[in-house]
Amino acid sequence: MQQHYDLGTYLRQRYSGFLNDSYNRHEVYVRSTDFDRTLMSAQANLAALFPPADKEIWKPSLKWQPIPVHTTPLSQEQLLVLPYVNCPRFNELQQDTMASKEFKSLLEPYQDFIKNLSQETGYSVAALTGGKLWAVYDTLLCEDKHNFTLPNWVTPDVRTKLQKLSEFIFLSMFGLSNQVEKSKLQGGVLVKTILKNITDATTPSNLQKLIIYSAMKRFFQHDSTIGALQMALGVSDGNLPPYAACHFFELHQEENGQYSIEMFYRNDSLKEPYVLTLPGCASPCPLQKFTELVSPIIVQDWAAECGITNKNNEGVFTGLALMVGFLGLAVIIMGSFLCYFVIQKRRNYQNI
Template sequence: MQQLLFLLISVVLAQDDLITVQVVWRHGARNYYHCNWNCIEDQPRGDEAVLTPTGMRQQYVLGKWLRQRYIIDNQFLSSKFNENEIYIESSDENRTLTSAYCNLLGMYPEGPSIPQFEKENESLLLPPNQDAQIPKDLGDNALPHKIQLIPIHTKQKSLHSAIVIQCPKIETFNRETQLYKEVNVASAQLYDEFNKELNLQGEQKVNDIIELSHWRDTFICNRYNGDPLPPNLKPHTLQQLDNIANLAQSLERFQTQDQVKIQSTPYFQRLIEHFDSALNGSQYFKYFASSAHDTTLGCFLSALNLTSAQCQADIYLKKNITYNKCMTKYVEFAANLIFELYNNINIGPFVKVLYNGEYVPICSDFAKTCQYTRFRSIITAQLVDYQKLCIESNDETYRVSQTPKWAYTFFSLTILLLLLVLSWILYLRSQQGYRDQN
């Protein structure tokens, strides 16, 4: 009986057809973002928090992992880059753009070769500069080491709401909630230990969970990039900083379910559109990837009901509440979330979701697959009017495509000045005409 059941399951699974994949990852390890320890406050740093060699390696290896899964094992994508199969986007930050390039070097390691030219046409391989020469070791490779370059699409931050979590107005009162205050009170001993170990005095002292998480961010960057840590910082304290990092971000950025819904809507609205298009055959991209941030993935994990500020706080405060799903670990560098849409001739389309390469339950507390109709209903039930709730209600920050106020003021003053000048000219002409008549 067991063998028959196993055979039936194998037959059903063998008929799974992977239709489309959507991936979002956090950039790799970067430089520190907050200047709070062992840094010079006023020292110019160019673009802050750039991707480091460690981060480049992380993303390259992630790209190799994706290649193994979708090109070698599943043969879902072509072995060579095909612009009709994949689309890559990134937020407009150096660390995410560079992460995308490193990731794709791992995914598509081999680039094209140049066409064979007759000797008299070899000049076509050169730019029109008179002294330009082809490097002798380049051979027939289009680029050194036969690397493949792939276009990365981006938009300015204020227009890229799908992968840049941004709606400051709805976060205004997050530090005034009872939950936030309760967590801060419970962290008093941790603040005291931290201040003593770093010898922080007066206004330097830390007494806020979000501020403490900023220090943790500096230390985690140092750990990833081989830089020193404070000599008196105890491993136990450092572990506690790791434990509160995810909670601190959730309390700051997406503390309530409404905040999660608003900020995740642009991405999930687009995800459903892509999946619907893939099922009806109107979308030709098979692989859609986004290079983004920790806040991006943190918000999406909350939207998928895999974690929340409330459940993290309850666990941190040791409340007697049980959660089947509550991720408390921080979204570390190169973390990734993958949505796979399959079709099966017997059961129809379904979705699998992976976080850092492991399947996570979406439709229930334990199931690894989710019927697409069910997945779609879960996602669409929490979509809201992002334009109305975030952009229109926060004109000062997001009035990007409209004319700024200073331009209106300048234009009005210019028109007024022209009218005054014109009136003065007409007045002078009328006076001149009056004198001529007399």
């Protein structure tokens, strides 16, 4: 919670003069996945982002004000919890990847290690290489962060190998082979929603400045949402996102009236976010060019491309996507991953 509170403090400083000092429901929208952790992360962040002042102070001894955090039941969540598991075509692509020479060659040097890990954890080798490696690494990392005593077999070498293997699993999940098609079925769905919000924000009548999404993958402390998004955009560094990592999207209006997008990634609280450059377009990237470059990962009929025949599943996904699209301006994803999209004019913070 402290990390997200600190992140909220940083955002208040970064966007001072752009965001109102006080919370304005017409400018800010916050949505979280329906996990206690992500809901709490969003609330901690907002406590620092919008501390009460003047008439907002309703209890002098408590420098906090309630700000709405919206959510949707996990059974209906089809945007923020990635990977989307109810996609038959994606599951086929995953099986193809795991059977590929590339994937097997990555795991080959670790075969003995995985067998030993199977004995220590009780997971089968197939379960570990199918994703449980990531879960084991996450669990041990979380226990270490909270000063729990780790099992004797968890040596520094074991932790290093677990991290490397977890990165392999992450890579194979969203890339390694068939990356464009995987992205269309996974991170590209989120890119499509963000891009629509960005485009909507160029209209003068749109008042929204900031949307916050607080998200994480079930059973994973590291967030797969930011991983899927960055793999889809071609800006992933291959590392697992740390706690309170943050991907920013900023829409700027240049002096000539044209719009451009800048992306930043904050994965270290001691350093300023570093610029992310969309392949094929220097930063800042003109909005039209950005739209053209991401078009290969934008799916028009997700259910059809996934091979879903159950109309109920299709209806839930399509309806939710349309509802989110009407939100308008800013998207923020929090939890292990915080994604901010903000509008501002170049050289100064003004309404567009």
